[in-house]
Amino acid sequence: MNGRLRFLTCGSVDDGKSTLIGRLLFDTKQIFDDQFQALEKDSARFGTQGAAPDLALLVDGLQAEREQGITIDVAYRFFATPERAFIVADTPGHEQYTRNMATGASTADAAVVLVDARKGLLTQTRRHTRIVALMGVRQVVLAVNKMDLMDWSESAFRAIADEYAAFAQELGLTAVQSIPLSALTGDNLTQSSTHTPWYGGPTLLQWLENVPAGLEEATPPLRLPVQLVLRPHAEFRGYCGRIAQGTLRPGDAVRVLPSGVSSTVQQIFVGEQAQAQAQTGESVCITLADERDISRGDVLCAVDAPLEMAEQFHAHLLWLHEQALIPGRPYWLQLHHRTVSATVSSIRHRIDPNSGAELAARELQMNDIAEVHLNLDRPLPFAPYAENRPLGAFILIDRLSNATVGAGMLDFALRRDHNLHWQQLSVNKAARAALKHQPPRCVWFTGLSGSGKSTLANLLEKRLHAQGHHTYVLDGDNVRHGLNRDLGFAEADRAENIRRVAEVARLMVDAGLIVLVSFISPYRAEREFARSLFTPGEFLEVFVDTPLEECERRDPKGIYARARAGQIPNFTGISSPYELPLTPELRLSTPGSSPEALLEPVLM
Ligand SMILES: Nc1ncnc2c1ncn2[C@@H]1O[C@H](COP(=O)(O)OS(=O)(=O)O)[C@@H](OP(=O)(O)O)[C@H]1O
């Protein structure tokens, strides 16, 4: 046996993926008799192949069944020949295809890229190959399918194979094999074809049986990301996870990251069994000689070769959501088993899937691939994806909907943060606030233009000032003339606008001030980010709740009239969204009340 091979299939819809997997299962005798009889019946009713069994129905049928139940991103099928066992990631071909494909590719040893011989290479072929290469899959086979419809033309095959080889070479895929085949007839799939005397290479199955498997290095040093801490009773504390690299033996000295504390491995369990050794790819539960504070997301490393830690990265990112990626907007980032807050600080460039050209981009749309700079809210242990997939692969999650919106690969740490250390200052926030005899606060007014944010913030400042408090008002109109002069009103600009203002407000609160912020701040994501910069109780969100009609009626700057006349694009409430605050500390409904009356409870 050549060990187990994990592979995935990809290509455009209708290239014959289901038929190909169906035929592989069928020809390697993975299909039970009763399934085959059902298939013959279904083929007569729904099939596209006349009286012959339609093997695509086998896969599609299972898929339909699956889609009725819980949604599974990727289904894994198992089959085996005397030579090898296989796990094929079947990535359903609907609109979430790219996401599923990326998930499948992240654990695959090899990829089968299908093309329709009649169509040749398409954008989708190139995009998928790019993702496969990006995800670190080095073994790629091009299955030139439907050769029967091209009369087994050698020249047609060569043209496609040569074009693909040149493309693959650019991506660093040097060992690409192209195979002329027909998934429908089975030619060159599991049996050598009599139609291609000019082809001397392997069948697809031979290629799959012989291609090298295994990705992660089994060589030291040890890296074990902790997935779970087991504490069934007071005497036992086990740390469980899958070894990402290296070997592990009782007595080994380990260092825990990020904390840096060290200890010695006491016992290693694989399942219920105590073992003398475990290595890369094995799921283990270990105990340590000392009581250490270790939690999910920590990484155990060889004591003398700990992982690098960083919080700023150069990375490749695949965007997976209809809602565009907005630089500066905070997302959750999950790296091995740790979740932290992160922003894309800049999009270096987007990559053209066809040519590989580097294109300028301010946002990323669904299925875009880009190189970006990432900013995490704290340093994490990591390895470049090219060196170790489990320690360099991350996903981005929307903070409000919890949807996975991006998948990426860390390339390297940006050295900048290594030279930057928080200055330990002896006069701190508490000392500054004490001198001012006030608790520092950030009062964040949000609402439509004309809702009354500035009026209320100004009045509140006047009152606080009269009481002897130290205050400052940050107002959209003013800040946009200076610090944020470079920003407009597109979604990405507004996100950056609020990010900067939130950071400024944090500095002012750190200075001991009561800061009153008055910005439309239409997106929940940015308001939540602002909140996250402060300690609990320090940040007060005040929703100035005035209906759009009332704001339009007031129109103190005549701005709504111009927006309605089509003179102002992306106008909040008209052609750009305002996401209502869900749980503000305070909601002030302004129609029918004076600003003084509204602020009375705040000042008591
Ligand atoms: N397209 C568009 N949409 C909304 N508002 C616009 C726009 N263009 C200019 N203005 C004027 O800019 C003020 C809002 O700026 P903000 O920085 O508060 O906006 S945001 O928080 O970034 O959404 C806002 O001022 P306020 O009326 O004080 O809210 C408007 O006068």
Ligand SMILES: Nc1ncnc2c1ncn2[C@@H]1O[C@H](COP(=O)(O)OP(=O)(O)O)[C@@H](O)[C@H]1O
């Ligand atoms: N209860 C109220 N609170 C605040 N403003 C009010 C209220 N009632 C009427 N207004 C009027 O609404 C307008 C709000 O404008 P402004 O404070 O500049 O809003 P924003 O800063 O949200 O754009 C002002 O003309 C103000 O006099």
